Structure formats: structure tokens, C-alpha cells
Amino acid sequence: LINFVGGIQNVNAFIKDLGIDQIQLIETEKSMEQDIRKSYNNWSTPLSVAQLLRKVYTEKVLSDEYFAFLEKAMLASASGKDKFRAGFPKEVEVGHKTGMSYRTLEGIRMCDADVGVIYMPGGEKCYLAVLVKDSKESDAENAKIMADIAKKVYEHYTENSAKAAAPGK
Template sequence: MVNDKIVLKSVRYILLVCLLSVVSYVQAQRSLKDDIDSLLQGKKATVGVAVVYDGQAPFTYNNDHRYPLMSVFKFHLALTVLDHLDKDDLPLDTEVFVGKADLLPDTWSPLRDARPEGNFKISVADLLRYSISQSDNNACDILLRFVGGTRAVDSYVRGLGIENFEIKATEEQLNEAFDCQYLNWATPLSVIQLMEKFHREPMFENPVYKEFLQETLIETSTGNDKLKAGLPEDAVLGHKTGSSGRNKEGIKAGDNDMGFVRLPDGRQYSIAVFVSDSKEDDKTNAAIIAGISRKVYEYGRR
């Protein structure tokens, strides 16, 4: 009888701790939502946020919207490329031929600027570095052809159980007209679910592919004024940015940043901030993303 009472008290204590933990978590999420509301007050843009902190239940803000992915879809592509290499037992230094015609002139392409003559071979690893770290559009489309096109990328990601996204346009097609920039879309949560799967599940038999992509994301040189600007210097950020042009009315289709953050104490979270249909200038869009990044970081410290 005495033992039963002790067990009952222990169960009640555990339930109370769990309940208080849930209440605290809900209150923290509500506080984060209020903070984002304050940051966005008066801003002429649609903003969506998703965060998963240490594998906990996700936090989302304005997630029920189709945000144009822009170059963020190069992360989806990178996973597809690495899966292709893994299944065919091909090394990262597998070479791809790049013809002169593959280096389109009117698009962002450090690869073209470095090798304007064309007609050379380059490793898949280097193409991925250009595509992810430098957001090179020509490298992206070369890799798309390598794996079988956008349909192959869309199919692979859906096969992982990810929903609420669509990838059906190359970078060349996205640049054909302003409205084309909306062809590849996703919710912030779907992108974070993909990032979480990448981090927490063994997606490839050979671990070298995962290690390579993690380091390539960390080496990203674009968007230093976005997620990175909201973090302390001792935090590690691996991320993929995306940015569109503007229409005649000055509206920007998308200004995005998403990735993972590692803190010095070992904790980690995934975050996506998407800014869509913005009438604000690029500096303000970046400040919105940086401000939300800072609030999410502070939220994780509570």
C-alpha cells in the first residue's frame, strides 16, 4: 500500500512537470508570435515563418500560403543530386561536361564569369558548391539536367513524405517572366520538414554526401544580411537563400532564407523565413528576416 502511494505520487509529479512544460512551451510560442507581429507592423509584405527547435513540435507563422521558393529550391535539387550519386555509387568528383550553350548570359552565374569560354568538365561537387554556396543559376540548371529535370526533383522530395510544395521550373524558366517566379513554391513548414529529415535521418548510405552538403550550406556566401545578421558570432549557420526580381509596380515576388543553426551548447534548430509580394526595398526585406532570426534565437534561450 505504501509503495502504491509512492508510485501514485511519482506519477502525479511527472504529469505535473509535463503539463507545466507544455504550458511553458505554448506561452513561449505565443510570445514569439507577438514579437513577429510587432516586427511586421506596417510592413507591406506577406511573411511566413517555420521553426523546429531540437526536434520539438514546429512553430509556424502565416504558413498557409504558397511562397515562391526562388533559389531555395536548389536545396531540394542538391538532395536529389546526392541521392542519385549515392544510388549509383558515384563519387562527388564525378565530372559533367559544360558546353558554351549551358552558360546563359543574362542570369546570375559566377561559374560563367569564371569560365566564360565553356566546353569544359567540372565535378558534381564543384557544381553543387556553385549552386548552393553561390546560388549560381547556370550550375543549377546543369545539375537539373544531370538528374533528369524538375520532375525528378519534385518526385524525389515527395517520396520522402514532404507535401505542400511544387517544383516544376528551371532557373531559365523562372527568369522568362515575372509571374514565372511563382511556379516553384512551398510553405515554410514543408521546407523545414525537409531540412529536419536531412539532419535527423540517414538519407544516404554513404555519410560523405551528407557531410559535404552540410559544409556547403555553411559556406554559403549570399544573404549575410538575412538570417545570419540576427545571430551571435558563435552560432553556426548553414543556409540557402532565394531572391527574385521586381515587376513594374516594384513588387518583389520572393526574398527568402532558410537553414539550420547550431549553438555553442550543442542545441540546434531549423528555420525558414519567406517574404513574398513585398513592396518594401531589399534592405527592409533583409531586416525583416534578420529581425525574425534574432527573435527565434532569443526564443530558444528561454
């Protein structure tokens, strides 16, 4: 996909043009495979990733065709069932993309992530990004951290929605 849009530089510039400056993408899967330390050259804050995703969903950032493709692919994602997906009730739809870096020779997972859109009851969407950096934990523990955060976000949302809908509120 990166080659389809003209290279990683074009992806990085596109994101910057959207007004999101806390994301840097300069390495490709190929360059990171050749030297895993180059993974650190690609970085972001979780907030910036969530803002990017929100822009894609709420602004006309992509053509209708490309947006439909992206949304369908994220909703159909089979990866990371132990990450965000594990934190939500089964009936909640989640469109997400997981990612995982290499482990260093010292056993450190440089990055483990899940980023997505939670289709909340009532039709609202929640944009969530969890990025775990330099983890010495097992992959299962990293996934549990993401699932626990997703669960807390969902519980907070549903509790506040119920309070807001209560009579007299």
C-alpha cells in the same frame, strides 16, 4: 545541380516521396528567367521547407558524401549576411541558403528567402525558413525582417534553454 539529378521533375518527386506535399517545384531558373511570372509555379510553405531540411539532417535522406557536401556548402554560404546571419551572435554557426526572385515591373519582389540550420549552444539544431512573398519593401527591409525573426527564434531558444537548465527545473 537540377540537371545532375535528372531534372526538376525528379527533384519534386523526391521531395514528395519524403512525405512533404506542401512544396511544388516545376520551374527552373531558365524557365523563370524567360517569364518571371512562372516563379509562382514554384511554391512552398515555410514549415514544409523547414521539415525538408530537418529530414535531410536527421534521416538518411542523402548519402554521407552528398550530405557532407550540402552541409559544407551551407555553412560556407557567403550570401545573405544581412538576413539570418545578422540576427545571431557571431559565434553561432549558421548553415543556410538564401534565395531571391525577380521584381515585377510594379516593383514587387515576388520572393525573398533564407532557409537554414542554426547550430545552437549545447549542440542542438534549429531548422528555420523565412519566405517573404510579394514584398513592396526594399531588399534591405526584407533582409531585416528575416534577421529580426532569426534573432527572436534564437532569443526564445536560449531563454527557454536557460530556464530548463536552472536548478529545480
